[in-house]
Amino acid sequence: MSDVTPIAPHGGALVDLVVTGDDADALAAEAANLPKLTLGERELSDLEMLAVGALSPLTGFQGEADYHAVLDSMHLTDGLAWAIPVVLGVSDEDLHRIGGASSVALVAADGAEPLAVLRVGERFARDKAKEAISVYRTDDPEHPGVKALFDAGDTCVAGSLEVLALPAHGDFVNYRLTPAQTRAAFAERGWRTVVGFQTRNPIHRAHEYLQKCALEIVDGLLVHPLMGATKSDDVPPDVRMRCYEALFDGYYPKDRSMIGIFPAAMRYAGPREAIWHAIARKNYGCTHFIVGRDHAGVGSYYGTYDAQRIFEGFAPGELGITPLMFEHSFYCVRCEGMASPKTCPHDDADRVILSGTKVRDMLRNGERPPVEFSRPEVANILIAAMRAEG
Numbered sequence: 001m002s003d004v005t006p007i008a009p010h011g012g013a014l015v016d017l018v019v020t021g022d023d024a025d026a027l028a029a030e031a032a033n034l035p036k037l038t039l040g041e042r043e044l045s046d047l048e049m050l051a052v053g054a055l056s057p058l059t060g061f062q063g064e065a066d067y068h069a070v071l072d073s074m075h076l077t078d079g080l081a082w083a084i085p086v087v088l089g090v091s092d093e094d095l096h097r098i099g100g101a102s103s104v105a106l107v108a109a110d111g112a113e114p115l116a117v118l119r120v121g122e123r124f125a126r127d128k129a130k131e132a133i134s135v136y137r138t139d140d141p142e143h144p145g146v147k148a149l150f151d152a153g154d155t156c157v158a159g160s161l162e163v164l165a166l167p168a169h170g171d172f173v174n175y176r177l178t179p180a181q182t183r184a185a186f187a188e189r190g191w192r193t194v195v196g197f198q199t200r201n202p203i204h205r206a207h208e209y210l211q212k213c214a215l216e217i218v219d220g221l222l223v224h225p226l227m228g229a230t231k232s233d234d235v236p237p238d239v240r241m242r243c244y245e246a247l248f249d250g251y252y253p254k255d256r257s258m259i260g261i262f263p264a265a266m267r268y269a270g271p272r273e274a275i276w277h278a279i280a281r282k283n284y285g286c287t288h289f290i291v292g293r294d295h296a297g298v299g300s301y302y303g304t305y306d307a308q309r310i311f312e313g314f315a316p317g318e319l320g321i322t323p324l325m326f327e328h329s330f331y332c333v334r335c336e337g338m339a340s341p342k343t344c345p346h347d348d349a350d351r352v353i354l355s356g357t358k359v360r361d362m363l364r365n366g367e368r369p370p371v372e373f374s375r376p377e378v379a380n381i382l383i384a385a386m387r388a389e390g
């Protein structure tokens, strides 16, 4: 139909590493005889992201030069902006087992069939201390991203990937759209501009408001919940998805909004992860990206606005996607509507503001937060989930 020109992927071309047809048969036959490397949950997420082009222009796990370039300068060696290294850390035991193999089959812990073949270009020592400080701004092992880093292998195996199959998922099949699929969906709907919203939480009124503010100035909204590994105390994926569906059913315009799954694992790297998230959403076809306060943060490792300010360090056009910076928002009883400190002149006494801890306590006691804070449909789902949890 359309005169819609989609936004270019990062680096210009959408990467697709999935091999098909006769080539796939040959690759599967080859993979069967290669040394195998079992991937953990996080590496599987990275594999999936790489395979479908969510991490375009990357075509595999990054090598040493790019690794250090990203840590040092938030750019690849070719000058393209990139904020978090995507590497495959391997334990000494695994390293010994694969020996000097030039190709390795990658398998999931729960699957016998190889998912991909890694053409090993190089092996290099992972500088974990440098990576922790560069990416996470801390080497505190209590930080969940730093902990995952320190738990990973000390040697990185790098090289390009040829993918046989995406990691199997039994859930949310209808929402697992690849970047090619979201791009096609946007074009079909005639959306020239699309705002992406990253979330790892149920959506309450405040985030609904940010999304709808953004939607006032663009054609479409992609609510893009991250469904890879998160902290164990985050709300489980199936519960979150039911909340998103309830919200969409009751309150979102169907011709202007859609849900897709972002298969990434959470790093909790705050500012750097905001950049990484934005670039990935560009690959999914988004032209705009919502960056709230403390985006991808955890605990008090990052300043409230660090994840917004970091965008200023890139030249205009370098990222290619427009960040939309938002304040926290709330219902104000005197404004009689949702607002933020940018738009509401009143003080906290007039604003419906609840801490995360307070909300969790209420839900656990079977009590719905005020409708100005949380849609009742969403609150009911969270209360039922907590009850089932016991």
Ligand SMILES: [Zn+2]
Pocket: 332, 333, 334, 335, 336, 339, 344, 345, 346, 350
């Ligand atoms: Zn007000």
